[in-house]
Amino acid sequence: xxxxxxxxxxxxxxxxxxxxxxxxxxxxxxxxxxxxxxxxxxxxxxxxxxxxxxxxxxxxxxxxxxxxxxxxxxxxxxxxxxxxxxxxxxxxxxxxxxxxxxxxxxxxxxxxx
Amino acid sequence: xxxxxxxxxxxxxxxxxxxxxxxxxxxxxxxxxxxxxxxxxxxxxxxxxxxxxxxxxxxxxxxxxxxxxxxxxxxxxxxxxxxxxxxxxxxxxxxxxxxxxxxxxxx
Numbered sequence: 001x002x003x004x005x006x007x008x009x010x011x012x013x014x015x016x017x018x019x020x021x022x023x024x025x026x027x028x029x030x031x032x033x034x035x036x037x038x039x040x041x042x043x044x045x046x047x048x049x050x051x052x053x054x055x056x057x058x059x060x061x062x063x064x065x066x067x068x069x070x071x072x073x074x075x076x077x078x079x080x081x082x083x084x085x086x087x088x089x090x091x092x093x094x095x096x097x098x099x100x101x102x103x104x105x106x107x108x109x110x111x112x113x
Numbered sequence: 114x115x116x117x118x119x120x121x122x123x124x125x126x127x128x129x130x131x132x133x134x135x136x137x138x139x140x141x142x143x144x145x146x147x148x149x150x151x152x153x154x155x156x157x158x159x160x161x162x163x164x165x166x167x168x169x170x171x172x173x174x175x176x177x178x179x180x181x182x183x184x185x186x187x188x189x190x191x192x193x194x195x196x197x198x199x200x201x202x203x204x205x206x207x208x209x210x211x212x213x214x215x216x217x218x219x220x
Contacts (some may be wrong), residue, residue, distance in 0.1 A: 031206055042199055042210035043156070056207060088154050097206035099144035099163070104156040 003027075004105035006091050012111045015081060021108045023074040023091030031097035032074040034066060035090040037107070043090055049074060050097035081112045115140045117202050117211035125217045126190050134185040134214045136200030143204050145176050147185050150197045150213075159185070159198075190218045 004025045031050050035043040048056035049068040065077040088107045094100040116139040147159040160174040176183040195218050201208040
């Protein structure tokens with residue numbers, strides 16, 4: 001099974017809302033990633049977790065708060081977002097964080113009003 | 114940081130044609146992957162290929178790490194091959210995506 005699942009598929013939120021994105025994998029992978037993809041642009045790395053610890057934060061604003069409660073689950077907590085944060089948020093996982101094949105989920109399309 | 118460039122940016126093919134997509138990267142890498150993004154946004158990993166040559170059905174890829182480029186070959190293209198092809202390069206877990214090649218395969 002090489003599936004990464006993400007919920008919700010779509011999310012509309014106001015600038016004062018708090019919401020969370022969820023990502024799950026059951027492949028036994030120990031590295032998990034969040035990427036952001038704006039329309040007609042490539043994905044951009046936001047965060048990398050390795051063995052449930054944050055290993056890379058690509059200078060992401062604090063209104064995005066990642067959490068890795070266990071090795072199968074990755075959350076992205078959203079608070080006080082701006083309209084320019086509207087994008088496709090992609091989760092991925094890999095066996096380790098040493099440079100292996102990354103498997104992506106279907107993404108959450110976020111619209112901030 | 115590493116720069117990743119892809120060419121061509123857009124490509125229109127008739128079904129059955131062959132094509133070559135190119136990816137150039139600015140620094141030494143130990144991680145290079147090719148992805149296909151379908152119109153619904155799903156990214157599918159095609160190849161993990163930091164060096165050498167691999168084949169998977171109608172697709173094959175070659176990376177010449179010493180010359181900092183990778184090629185993706187698509188043979189006998191089908192309409193289902195349409196979408197955006199991304200090359201992503203980097204070290205360990207940190208990948209930088211290229212700007213992609215948007216492929217449209219017509220009947």
